[in-house]
Amino acid sequence: MATTTLKILREINDRTQEEIANVLGISQNTYSRLERNPKNLTSEQAQKLADFYNVNIADLLTEGTPSITFNDTKVENNAYVGSIENDNHISASAAENATLKDEIAYLRKQNEELLKMINTRLNG
Numbered sequence: 660m661a662t663t664t665l666k667i668l669r670e671i672n673d674r675t676q677e678e679i680a681n682v683l684g685i686s687q688n689t690y691s692r693l694e695r696n697p698k699n700l701t702s703e704q705a706q707k708l709a710d711f712y713n714v715n716i717a718d719l720l721t722e723g724t725p726s727i728t729f730n731d732t733k734v735e736n737n738a739y740v741g742s743i744e745n746d747n748h749i750s751a752s753a754a755e756n757a758t759l760k761d762e763i764a765y766l767r768k769q770n771e772e773l774l775k776m777i778n779t780r781l782n783g
Contacts, residue, residue: 664719665694668712682711 669679680690683704693700697720700708709716 663694663697664721665697665708668708668714668719669694672712679708679711683707 665679669676676690676694677687680687683690685693685704693704700720705716705719709719712719
């Protein structure tokens with residue numbers, strides 16, 4: 660079964676079916692059915708969803724794989740196209756990880772030295 664644009668938009672925006680159902684003023688079960696078969700959306704529901712997700716109604720109702728752009732990241736034909744922002748975030752995370760590894764190594768060495776000092780005092 661193909662994933663609908665409605666489901667993709669909901670998941671990209673980290674929303675539950677219940678949250679979107681509340682936006683539309685319908686039950687979660689009714690929204691679930693709409694997500695599986697978006698052709699049953701009323702024009703009012705389509706407009707509410709387009710406004711909520713900040714997309715064009717035509718894009719919302721297009722059949723097939725959607726092309727959705729957000730921040731500098733694009734999801735197209737189920738393939739992820741990364742952005743410079745993500746690369747910078749990865750680089751920053753890698754630098755932070757290296758710093759934390761160095762700190763762990765330093766603390767381990769310090770713990771060993773403290774244990775030696777304790778053993779010396781207890782045995783000495």
